[in-house]
Amino acid sequence: MDKRPIGVFDSGLGGITAVRELKKIMPNENIIYFGDTSRVPYGTRSKQTIRKYSAQDINFLLQNDVKMLVAACGTVSANIQKEVVDKLPVHFTGVLKPAVDAACKATKNKRIGIIATPATIKTRAYGKEIKKIIPDTEIIANACPMFVPLIENGYVDKDCQVTRIIANEYLQPIIEQKVDTLILGCTHYPIIKEMIQEIVSQDTTLIDPGVEVANYVKKYLTENNMLNNSDKHGYCHFYVSDNIESFEAHAGVFLDENISGDVDFVDIDKY
Amino acid sequence: MDKRPIGVFDSGLGGITAVRELKKIMPNENIIYFGDTSRVPYGTRSKQTIRKYSAQDINFLLQNDVKMLVAACGTVSANIQKEVVDKLPVHFTGVLKPAVDAACKATKNKRIGIIATPATIKTRAYGKEIKKIIPDTEIIANACPMFVPLIENGYVDKDCQVTRIIANEYLQPIIEQKVDTLILGCTHYPIIKEMIQEIVSQDTTLIDPGVEVANYVKKYLTENNMLNNSDKHGYCHFYVSDNIESFEAHAGVFLDENISGDVDFVDIDKY
Numbered sequence: 161m162d163k164r165p166i167g168v169f170d171s172g173l174g175g176i177t178a179v180r181e182l183k184k185i186m187p188n189e190n191i192i193y194f195g196d197t198s199r200v201p202y203g204t205r206s207k208q209t210i211r212k213y214s215a216q217d218i219n220f221l222l223q224n225d226v227k228m229l230v231a232a233c234g235t236v237s238a239n240i241q242k243e244v245v246d247k248l249p250v251h252f253t254g255v256l257k258p259a260v261d262a263a264c265k266a267t268k269n270k271r272i273g274i275i276a277t278p279a280t281i282k283t284r285a286y287g288k289e290i291k292k293i294i295p296d297t298e299i300i301a302n303a304c305p306m307f308v309p310l311i312e313n314g315y316v317d318k319d320c321q322v323t324r325i326i327a328n329e330y331l332q333p334i335i336e337q338k339v340d341t342l343i344l345g346c347t348h349y350p351i352i353k354e355m356i357q358e359i360v361s362q363d364t365t366l367i368d369p370g371v372e373v374a375n376y377v378k379k380y381l382t383e384n385n386m387l388n389n390s391d392k393h394g395y396c397h398f399y400v401s402d403n404i405e406s407f408e409a410h411a412g413v414f415l416d417e418n419i420s421g422d423v424d425f426v427d428i429d430k431y
Numbered sequence: 432m433d434k435r436p437i438g439v440f441d442s443g444l445g446g447i448t449a450v451r452e453l454k455k456i457m458p459n460e461n462i463i464y465f466g467d468t469s470r471v472p473y474g475t476r477s478k479q480t481i482r483k484y485s486a487q488d489i490n491f492l493l494q495n496d497v498k499m500l501v502a503a504c505g506t507v508s509a510n511i512q513k514e515v516v517d518k519l520p521v522h523f524t525g526v527l528k529p530a531v532d533a534a535c536k537a538t539k540n541k542r543i544g545i546i547a548t549p550a551t552i553k554t555r556a557y558g559k560e561i562k563k564i565i566p567d568t569e570i571i572a573n574a575c576p577m578f579v580p581l582i583e584n585g586y587v588d589k590d591c592q593v594t595r596i597i598a599n600e601y602l603q604p605i606i607e608q609k610v611d612t613l614i615l616g617c618t619h620y621p622i623i624k625e626m627i628q629e630i631v632s633q634d635t636t637l638i639d640p641g642v643e644v645a646n647y648v649k650k651y652l653t654e655n656n657m658l659n660n661s662d663k664h665g666y667c668h669f670y671v672s673d674n675i676e677s678f679e680a681h682a683g684v685f686l687d688e689n690i691s692g693d694v695d696f697v698d699i700d701k702y
Contacts, residue, residue: 197476198470198476198480199469199470204583204677204681205468205469205673205677206673206674206676206677208674209469209672209673209674305580305584306580306581306584306586309576309577309580310577312475313576313577315577321596322593322596322597325592325593325596326593401480402476402477402480403477403479403480405477406475406476406477410475429700
């Protein structure tokens with residue numbers, strides 16, 4: 161039993177899709193979320209910058225006495241260094257490993273697609289992890305730089321013409337390579353999951369990073385006797401590095417009725 | 432005669448459209464450009480964050496002994512405070528005032544449109560400046576949050592379907608209000624000027640912030656006897672806050688043969 165909150169962070173607000181899944185399967189857990197809204201997006205930046213920003217995000221969460229760290233951000237998950245993770249005082253997970261495990265279980269034809277930010281695709285980290293499990297998998301990866309701005313600006317309707325044109329363009333190489341499993345390698349992408357599913361066909365298994373990381377977190381906390389067994393609904397406390405009004409202007413597309421909570425500003429440069 | 436460089440900065444690379452215009456009319460001037468590529472875009476952030484970032488950008492340029500400061504960024508120009516500008520040790524200009532002056536000269540029907548980032552539109556700064564010159568002008572402003580990511584990701588072709596759909600959406604309210612002059616309130620937008628011109632019709636005068644600020648800078652330097660009268664072509668030195676490869680990956684759409692130059696990294700958090 162451990163009542164401390166789970167610390168979740170993302171470059172911006174996409175990671176809230178993971179918070180939604182965490183609350184769905186562990187409603188009693190307390191969650192502290194940090195969204196780096198003054199520096200979002202990470203996915204078009206260099207690995208040096210991404211690593212510097214992630215270190216600050218983690219420092220902030222550690223000062224809030226979290227029992228576990230979740231990088232609910234594909235870009236951070238793919239760019240963080242093992243040496244950094246190994247030194248952390250609490251258990252850390254990104255979305256990469258849980259998503260890879262699920263994809264390797266799902267694939268039958270050993271052809272797995274990955275869509276993610278440019279900074280994630282550049283690392284080839286998803287492919288490398290997959291090949292550790294199924295070495296002869298064919299990996300088809302494509303960077304989707306426009307998805308984050310489209311989603312953050314509310315172009316998320318299933319019939320939105322603009323997002324559909326761009327999604328068709330990004331998914332065409334994936335479809336041509338006849339993958340049976342597609343990893344959504346960025347926590348923003350589940351917001352347009354239905355559209356993606358339609359474009360790649362219903363036969364393709366989509367791997368949602370938020371769902372998989374939530375399952376992983378529950379398993380880890382259970383095995384280590386760290387679940388919060390309180391009978392009360394846990395809180396969500398959101399922190400953002402830009403001001404609160406900007407959170408309120410953009411968060412609507414990610415939030416649902418189960419995960420409302422206080423929102424506070426944090427000056428992330430100080431961490 | 433003053434051989435010191437002109438200091439130009441922007442949230443990212445859009446300000447290079449102003450550098451192009453500066454070099455066109457003053458090829459002998461030296462230019463130091465800072466693009467805050469590790470924190471771009473500014474236009475969707477709060478005024479507090481924009482002001483903090485601008486102060487750091489200006490500090491960096493001042494340490495490079497510039498003779499004048501040019502905020503080649505609509506968002507900074509609209510959000511910077513007069514008290515801050517008044518205290519600067521060298522003359523400062525944003526793109527706002529030069530663009531407003533040009534628009535007020537151009538309009539015949541006193542109906543002026545403004546397209547810019549959300550953070551610029553929110554300030555109403557363009558409208559306020561226009562009304563100081565022509566009080567009974569009708570101002571029609573619209574925020575265009577998708578233009579910066581579309582342009583930075585290369586969706587700039589005149590016939591690009593996606594950008595055209597979004598541009599039509601953004602420009603419709605402007606067209607309906609029968610403006611005869613439209614200010615491009617962000618230095619990224621000149622990259623898609625031809626498409627915008629087609630959509631609003633050839634009868635509408637477009638005000639390009641890069642052209643207007645370059646004319647203003649030339650006038651100021653001439654009047655104050657600060658032009659660089661060297662007979663050599665001046666240098667451009669680019670500094671970016673993300674790494675150099677990311678500059679090289681994104682700058683192509685903005686650069687032309689006249690403004691190549693060295694590129695260096697700067698850790699902007701230290702300023």
